[in-house]
Amino acid sequence: MTEIPSPAQAVDLSFEFFPPNTPEGARKLREVRARLAALAPSFFSVTYGAGGATRDKTMATVDEIAAEGRQVAPHLSCIGATRESVAELLDTWRARGIRRLVALRGDLPSGMVDTGDFRYASDLVAFIRARSGDAFHIEVAAYPEVHPQARSADDDLRAFVTKMKAGADSAITQYFYNADAYFRFRDDAQRAGVSAPIVPGIMPINNFVQLARFSDACGAEIPRWIRMRLAGYGDDLASIRAFGLEVVCGLCSRLLEGGAPGLHLYTLNQADAAERIVQALRLRG
Template identity: 40%
Template sequence: MLANLHGLKADPLFEAATGDIEVSFEFFPPRSERGAEDLQDTVAALAPLGPRFVSVTCGAGGSTRHHTRDAVVRIATQTPLAAAAHLTCVGASRNEIDDLARSYWDAGIRHIVALRGDPEGPGSRFEARPDGYAGAAALVAGLKRVAPFEVSVAAYPECHPESRNRAADLDNLWRKIDAGASRAITQFFFSADCFFRFRDQAAAVGIDAEIVPGILPIANVAQTRRFAAMCQASIPPWLDRLLNGLDERPAARDLVAATIATELCAQLYAGGVRQFHFYTLNRADLSYAICHLLGLRPQEDADARSRAA
């Protein structure tokens, strides 16, 4: 067998990775001093990669709005990064949401990730308040009335769990873009074909805004399976088998997770994708490793190589 391999030449897997990509990173707001320290460390580790923006999520039912604002303002004022705040329709009136948006603008935040949001409590469904925003499209329009925010919205390659069908889901995305959103960031997925089909379907109905794939490195297998079940994201059978038993071996899990996510990104890159959004779960190591394999280097290293050339 070894003799048959003698003389064969294969290019190194990441030889062509030139780093000509743009990335963004998503964090969740800390709820404790230890969490705040972990987030600070994560931001500091990823900042040298020069993300075009970083965002901070808002919990179900709008439960972390104040934590989100604190984290976003801290990143914006204490780092050179462009920080975006997640803002949802849930659990607040239009006036309350508008006031929060104005406070972001006054604090120098120019980018909002506008989402309908999830209600609190498992199994509960979103019910628009009579004095609230009816959904993400209405929220986008409301934010644009408050100030000229850059607005990102969500997209669902495998269809939102509450959508009647794909056509209805695409119509909802079109209305969000038409209301003024600059780009859509997708829910995570594990098949490049899934993203490409969705991108083609969106283009076919006239959606010409940037659609950025959301990448979830598998930091915890059980947690990833729960997330996938909640949003009805498919885990391919081959991947499901591959993940079995890895939570008991964290170091091996991280190696496998980085390999899987980098291969997915490489397939997306081959299909013309140059922007990637990473769901970091407030862990820097996996996202950093994936970016490194894709050829992205800390800005100061890139500058030094340019000066030496």
């Protein structure tokens, strides 16, 4: 008997890019976007460098995506920024038809000491709402494994709740590989009065050295069993990617079964890994 494949599962998908530094990088990102657009994501997001370091490149990338008729959410980090500079940027995005933002505190660039007019992301969210009303859907960041600079998990949760109550519409998490961390954070946030969606951020596993470096820098935990298996593969990229796909697909399946409202994939401006995850899970946007 021929087995009839199960229908694809409808899931709210989104993909994150960083602004390319070269014309060749921009060309490659266009190809990546075209491939990922075929997966019917709700939107693409574009990162914003510390202290606005990539502002012009972010704007150029956002404009290009919007011109393609696709929904795009620029990141906006407020550390080191003035109210005037943020207001100007909000007015620019609004005039260009952008209706979604990812509002972040960000990190001070090396050598900078002035934090600007915004101390916390909650201050930025409140300012956006006061300045622009409901013109933007505002995403904020969430940290299921606790922000690396937080004094405690309780302090981190309180900061998250403050951001949401300041006017955020939804949240995207830092990546993680422990589903229980996400569920505990989500449940704690709901008990604290947050009813808005908290979307898991998903990092594909393609390169162990790169992943370990990212994780050490941002405080995302790679469970010991995963770290040891990846380290054991050495330079065998095919085995790393096969194992990584198995791990990430298992994580995504558990998250969706547990009620996660969607998946936000950190692409690192590559299409292959994100495509493999979506196709292996038989998802559709």
